[in-house]
Amino acid sequence: MLDTINELIQTSGFLSITIQEIIVIMLALVLIFLAVSKNYEPYLLIPIGFGMLLANLPLTGLMDPATATENGGLLHYLYQGVGLGIFPPLIFLCLGASTDFGPLIANPKTLLLGGAAQFGIFAAFFGALALGMTPSESAAIGIIGGADGPTAIYISSQLAEHILPTIAIAAYSYMALVPIIQPPIMRALTTEKERTTVMTQARPVSQKEKIIFPIVVTLFVSLLIPSAASLVGMLMLGNLIRESKVVPLITTTLENSMMYIITILLGVSVGASADAATLLSLDTIKIIFLGLFAFVIGTTSGVLMGKLMYKLTNGKINPLIGSAGVSAVPMAARVAQSEGIKANPNNYLLMHAMGPNVAGVIGSAVAAGILLSFFG
Numbered sequence: 001m002l003d004t005i006n007e008l009i010q011t012s013g014f015l016s017i018t019i020q021e022i023i024v025i026m027l028a029l030v031l032i033f034l035a036v037s038k039n040y041e042p043y044l045l046i047p048i049g050f051g052m053l054l055a056n057l058p059l060t061g062l063m064d065p066a067t068a069t070e071n072g073g074l075l076h077y078l079y080q081g082v083g084l085g086i087f088p089p090l091i092f093l094c095l096g097a098s099t100d101f102g103p104l105i106a107n108p109k110t111l112l113l114g115g116a117a118q119f120g121i122f123a124a125f126f127g128a129l130a131l132g133m134t135p136s137e138s139a140a141i142g143i144i145g146g147a148d149g150p151t152a153i154y155i156s157s158q159l160a161e162h163i164l165p166t167i168a169i170a171a172y173s174y175m176a177l178v179p180i181i182q183p184p185i186m187r188a189l190t191t192e193k194e195r196t197t198v199m200t201q202a203r204p205v206s207q208k209e210k211i212i213f214p215i216v217v218t219l220f221v222s223l224l225i226p227s228a229a230s231l232v233g234m235l236m237l238g239n240l241i242r243e244s245k246v247v248p249l250i251t252t253t254l255e256n257s258m259m260y261i262i263t264i265l266l267g268v269s270v271g272a273s274a275d276a277a278t279l280l281s282l283d284t285i286k287i288i289f290l291g292l293f294a295f296v297i298g299t300t301s302g303v304l305m306g307k308l309m310y311k312l313t314n315g316k317i318n319p320l321i322g323s324a325g326v327s328a329v330p331m332a333a334r335v336a337q338s339e340g341i342k343a344n345p346n347n348y349l350l351m352h353a354m355g356p357n358v359a360g361v362i363g364s365a366v367a368a369g370i371l372l373s374f375f376g
Helices: 002-011 019-037 042-055 074-083 087-097 102-106 110-116 119-130 135-146 149-159 161-176 178-189 207-224 226-244 248-272 282-312 319-325 331-343 350-375
Strands: none
Touching: 019 042, 042 074, 042 161, 042 248, 074 087, 074 149, 074 248, 087 149, 087 226, 087 248, 102 110, 102 207, 102 350, 110 282, 110 319, 110 350, 119 135, 119 282, 119 350, 135 149, 135 161, 135 282, 135 350, 149 161, 149 226, 149 248, 149 350, 161 178, 161 248, 161 282, 178 282, 178 319, 178 331, 207 226, 207 350, 226 248, 226 350, 282 319, 319 331, 319 350, 331 350
16 A cells, blocks of 8 residues: 555656746746636636646646657647647637727727838837847737737747747737736827827718628738738628628627637637747746836727827817727727726717727737738
């Protein structure tokens, strides 16, 4: 009996676990705590945190690759959806099915706000280069500025897979902190008069326009930047399914069941790639800093473009909606609405802010395509 107990102890993970693995497991528990207790991006941080926990438990073999004689671990196979670039475009497919591009179509000028907010991506790219990161790593880090988790994961998997988990955690952490990070920047860059600006109701958009829009965008973007076709194409396919109104069951499935299934698989897979050697390094500190820098610059450039449009339209555009140009849908639009209400109780900016918000989704995918075309 004693021999059996001794053998069990010797083959258990308790004697094999390292200090580095314990630290990463503790970090995983922190992410789960923030998701459950503080409601910070729970749909992603719970599976990411649990994936980190599972992958850093010794002797489980969950991330072991397949060999000539043995199959690989469960998480190794799930991770292929990330490594092969499958899960992020599927997330875009589901996102397209749940997105209304009507506000953007009704006011095409807001596309400029979504485009301006992407400056954060390129600011962080050059910042990463200055800190000694490689061009591919810098491109992957820069995309955090788009505040678009799936895009960040997709670019990282294609250009810098070794820092993917850190980028994913940084991207989703800053997305969760949108209501904290953005308001001080918005108030600092705008005047009280600008914040109180009431925007007129946008024109109604016909179903015909909504059907034509995803087709035209797919053709234009894919011909201009072929490397962006997988993300933009899936986004627009999902939107076409939604706006066609002829397959409501597929729309409902994409908006709900499939979105949650892919999100779980994506989160667990990304978390499982977060080994101690990756997270416990100087590069992690650089990525966290650069991610925040990118997000701040993206918000700043969006608001400044909003101020310019406020001037050019003689006060018809509220600059606050420029902050929604980062593609954290719909959280960034809700923050613009909240700040607008604080300045003027009659100020309803949500639908106006959704224009640059969904433009930001397209913009981040286009920026990703540009970076892939240069460094992929």
